[in-house]
Amino acid sequence: MDDRVFLIAGASTGIGAATARQAAEAGYRVVLAARSVDKLETLADETGGLVVQTDVGDYAQVEALARRTLEQLGRIDVVFANAGVGHPRGFEAGDPEDAKQMVITNVFGIYATIRATAAALRESKGHLVITSSIAGRRALKGSLYSATKFAVTGMAEAARQDFNGTGVRTTLISPGMVETPGFSHELQDVLTADDIARAVMFAVAQPPHVDLNEILVRPTAQES
Template sequence: MTEQSVFMVTGASRGIGAATARLAAAAEAGYRLVLTGRTIAPLRALAGELGGPDRAIAIACDSTDWTALSGAVDQVLDRWGRLDVVVANAGISVTTSFLGEGGEPPERWRDLVLTNVYGPALTARAVLPELRRTRGHLVLTGSAAGRGVRPGNLYAATKWAVTGLTQSIRAECVGTGIRVTLIQPGLVDTGAIPPSRVADPKLRPDDVARAVLYAVGQPPHVDVNEILVRPVGQRADR
């Protein structure tokens, strides 16, 4: 990567996205940062923290809105002329039960599926043509929940979908020079943990961010396909 390389993070306002942006800004590669999310105020605050307009920009963008997402990419290219790393991190968690024994009402499930599956798919479509030009890197945030069965858990099913999506993207990108990585964190202390899991072992957002930067920091001929990272003591079925 060059000193002018551009690093974009979706869902950058808090948690894993914000932690990844901070580490990328501090990386030796000297990335310029693009921070996107649905709420502009925390993005602007983080952009200011990371060096202001010359080093980081904030763009209000819903990753499930193709017009907004493709427009954000155009804005980045108009400003800095390139895109080198994209972390498709935007996602939400909703507690569900198919038997109707607790959980959020079905009306909230649609946003869960759109944000966690449709959003990263659109992100890939918006950024891959430019990543092909720069021989860049696409990172998708999955979950350890996308590797096993979780009773009544639609969130886990969406993360299974992200696993399949990542593999499909990687297969299509063979021969392009694009690297594609799936990050699968265990339970992360993002401030949105369900009450039933508050006492469980947890990762910090910067633990996951370090995994992202590890994959991105490999030599160009090395493609780290998947990273599974759990806190010590987390059960495999949780």
């Protein structure tokens, strides 16, 4: 597996960073993409990864990410479309411009990542992994964030159908409550980023004829 390439959009913290560490441990060459270069460089020191500053809301930057990966590493085997941001609940809460940017990042950013890497994934018969949320399966009161994750859940199935017959596999990861810096949960024992990263690595480790389309992961104590 020494030459296989694992590209992560949204790699700077949390689930993306944890997945980068586990992918590197599994023998992948990792590509680390996010807006925060300083965090990526620290992660690159741990993983040996290629750092590419990327705003997934700007298609030209995502296209440049795919091009640079192919130029320097020659292939793309796994794409983890993980970039995403949150927003306060309530349609009168928060800043409308922040809400707009969330929609661009969470929805257009996934589309842009798929589009820019699709040809490389078909070439390698690779694997597309997308982060959604349990909030993309059940609506949350006043949550535009939840609506973006519904869109992501639908996009993952649309991508699976589009790739059907090419050998490319598609997996949607839908976490429940995950430990997040600066955010409190009602449960004490929530999921960690490493828990979700293990689910990602489990999906990509399946044999080529197995397409694990969705993994829903909740803390044991989470009721809904």
